[in-house]
Amino acid sequence: xxxxxxxxxxxxxxxxxxxxxxxxxxxxxxxxxxxxxxxxxxxxxxxxxxxxxxxxxxxxxxxxxxxxxxxxxxxxxxxxxxxxxxxxxxxxxxxxxxxxxxxxxxxxxxxxxxxxxxxxxxxxxxxxxxxxxxxxxxxxxxxxxxxxxxxxxxxxxxxxxxxxxxxxxxxxxxxxxxxxxxxxxxxxxxxxxxxxxxxxxxxxxxxxxxxxxxxxxxxxxxxxxxxxxxxxxxxxxxxxxxxxxx
Amino acid sequence: xxxxxxxxxxxxxxxxxxxxxxxxxxxxxxxxxxxxxxxxxxxxxxxxxxxxxxxxxxxxxxxxxxxxxxxxxxxxxxxxxxxxxxxxxxxxxxxxxxxxxx
Amino acid sequence: xxxxxxxxxxxxxxxxxxxxxxxxxxxxxxxxxxxxxxxxxxxxxxxxxxxxxxxxxxxxxxxxxxxxxxxxxxxxxxxxxxxxxxxxxxxxxxxxxxxxxxxxxxxxxxxxxxxxxxxxxxxxxxxxxxxxxxxxxxxxxxxxxxxxxxxxxxxxxxxxxxxxxxxxxxxxxxxxxxxxxxxxxxxxxxxxxxxxxxxxxxxxxxxxxxxxxxxxxxxxxxxxxxxxxxxxx
Numbered sequence: 001x002x003x004x005x006x007x008x009x010x011x012x013x014x015x016x017x018x019x020x021x022x023x024x025x026x027x028x029x030x031x032x033x034x035x036x037x038x039x040x041x042x043x044x045x046x047x048x049x050x051x052x053x054x055x056x057x058x059x060x061x062x063x064x065x066x067x068x069x070x071x072x073x074x075x076x077x078x079x080x081x082x083x084x085x086x087x088x089x090x091x092x093x094x095x096x097x098x099x100x101x102x103x104x105x106x107x108x109x110x111x112x113x114x115x116x117x118x119x120x121x122x123x124x125x126x127x128x129x130x131x132x133x134x135x136x137x138x139x140x141x142x143x144x145x146x147x148x149x150x151x152x153x154x155x156x157x158x159x160x161x162x163x164x165x166x167x168x169x170x171x172x173x174x175x176x177x178x179x180x181x182x183x184x185x186x187x188x189x190x191x192x193x194x195x196x197x198x199x200x201x202x203x204x205x206x207x208x209x210x211x212x213x214x215x216x217x218x219x220x221x222x223x224x225x226x227x228x229x230x231x232x233x234x235x236x237x238x239x240x241x242x243x244x245x246x
Numbered sequence: 247x248x249x250x251x252x253x254x255x256x257x258x259x260x261x262x263x264x265x266x267x268x269x270x271x272x273x274x275x276x277x278x279x280x281x282x283x284x285x286x287x288x289x290x291x292x293x294x295x296x297x298x299x300x301x302x303x304x305x306x307x308x309x310x311x312x313x314x315x316x317x318x319x320x321x322x323x324x325x326x327x328x329x330x331x332x333x334x335x336x337x338x339x340x341x342x343x344x345x346x347x348x
Numbered sequence: 349x350x351x352x353x354x355x356x357x358x359x360x361x362x363x364x365x366x367x368x369x370x371x372x373x374x375x376x377x378x379x380x381x382x383x384x385x386x387x388x389x390x391x392x393x394x395x396x397x398x399x400x401x402x403x404x405x406x407x408x409x410x411x412x413x414x415x416x417x418x419x420x421x422x423x424x425x426x427x428x429x430x431x432x433x434x435x436x437x438x439x440x441x442x443x444x445x446x447x448x449x450x451x452x453x454x455x456x457x458x459x460x461x462x463x464x465x466x467x468x469x470x471x472x473x474x475x476x477x478x479x480x481x482x483x484x485x486x487x488x489x490x491x492x493x494x495x496x497x498x499x500x501x502x503x504x505x506x507x508x509x510x511x512x513x514x515x516x517x518x519x520x521x522x523x524x525x526x527x528x529x530x531x532x533x534x535x536x537x538x539x540x541x542x543x544x545x546x547x548x549x550x551x552x553x554x555x556x557x558x559x560x561x562x563x564x565x566x567x568x569x570x571x572x573x574x575x576x577x578x579x580x581x
Contacts, residue, residue, distance in 0.1 A: 177489035191474040192504050195511040234503045241414040242492045298384040305388045305446040316438045320553050327560040334567040
């Protein structure tokens with residue numbers, strides 16, 4: 001295997017194959033291709049999210065009707081739990097083949113690799129959400145699928161997922177090198193992403209309100225955008241030194 | 247050693263659970279109710295019988311317990327490390343450790 | 349050793365402060381609306397200040413670690429981050445225990461959800477407990493993970509604060525003494541100063557542990573070179 005110095009020399013002096021965006025796209029493409037062949041993570045995540053929603057439905061059913069106050073929170077918690085499952089499996093897969101190390105030794109900016117992993121995970125989570133939203137809408141009698149609410153809900157979900165995955169793919173990659181990664185990811189991730197969860201759930205709640213509370217929903221959407229920016233900036237900034245070879 | 251720790255943990259939990267149960271016995275005001283109460287009226291919550299001096303005493307005592315606990319824990323870890331260092335020093339030939347800092 | 353002298357001076361200042369401040373606190377005027385319970389304030393605010401200070405010391409040390417990854421000083425930065433993280437949890441626990449004791453008497457409830465300060469403090473405490481768990485069980489590689497976590501924790505504090513702030517539109521107003529009586533202010537400032545010096549002393553003490561650990565690792569390397577390790581393990 002190449003030493004760290006060689007890799008760094010190559011990345012600086014050698015011919016750079018492609019730009020930042022190209023590298024990120026290549027990494028995301030690779031992850032999705034692997035996943036499309038195996039379908040393991042996607043099926044597990046979607047099914048797990050469905051099971052979580054069902055559990056909540058059972059727990060909160062009152063006199064034959066589901067508790068509709070909790071709908072927004074349930075949707076976001078189901079997404080967060082399923083996301084952890086996907087994250088840990090995605091990085092476990094990298095670890096098994098020792099492919100993350102190989103990726104990091106490639107003559108490409110490490111931050112581009114991070115963005116690529118992030119994009120892959122966001123896409124997987126969005127597919128999961130596409131299955132979860134109708135289920136929640138059905139079980140909790142929530143107007144999530146109404147034409148005036150759905151686009152905004154997706155905006156919230158996309159922004160929330162990006163923030164979640166921004167933290168998740170950084171710590172997932174870091175945890176891949178440590179012992180006890182399976183138990184540690186949730187412990188690390190959940191307290192940090194609480195702001196995203198609050199903003200997402202409050203925004204969704206405003207969307208669910210009858211009549212629709214558009215102003216509040218926009219407020220939380222903008223706040224989510226700020227959170228995403230902070231998380232991604234910090235993550236990009238620390239990824240390079242943290243993932244440097246030993 | 248580990249059994250002792252486990253026993254200590256069980257003892258601690260055995261104390262905590264009744265304490266929490268006891269604390270929840272006296273009902274406070276529900277969330278959202280207390281915000282609109284004027285400041286003076288909030289001083290005497292219904293059913294609150296623990297005297298203020300006891301609460302202050304517990305608070306101060308707890309802080310000192312935590313700090314003392316931290317100091318003892320650092321001291322014990324330090325002892326263990328020093329022991330290991332001495333052990334290694336004894337085993338090493340005198341010239342081998344010359345390049346070592348400290 | 350010159351540093352030993354400074355350390356002793358700090359210990360002396362702490363001891364003096366700890367001897368003087370309690371009597372000042374007892375003699376301070378009783379706050380009219382809250383009564384005697386308000387006296388928790390002196391220590392509660394001091395521990396809260398130290399919790400946040402310590403969290404940011406940890407973040408600073410984590411940045412120092414990142415800037416020096418691979419070099420010899422990285423280990424000391426990492427040690428500082430670790431020490432600060434432990435103290436964050438120690439003082440955070442103090443803060444989270446003394447707060448509800450005060451709140452019980454002043455508000456009638458142990459804990460208020462959605463209050464911005466309470467939630468931020470609680471989440472910060474959780475993140476640093478996670479930090480210690482990672483360092484304890486993570487094995488090799490946990491130093492980098494810890495550095496990432498330390499930086500994220502500090503960056504997260506304003507985000508948590510913002511999100512909880514807007515989540516809650518009403519804020520409990522009767523809880524904080526906004527304009528302090530000079531009789532209260534002086535013991536409060538002294539308590540704050542004493543606790544800060546105590547923090548430096550504890551951090552120093554804890555750093556001694558890291559120094560010993562580095563020495564042990566060096567010796568272990570030397571032992572390995574001398575071929576001693578095979579017979580030991």
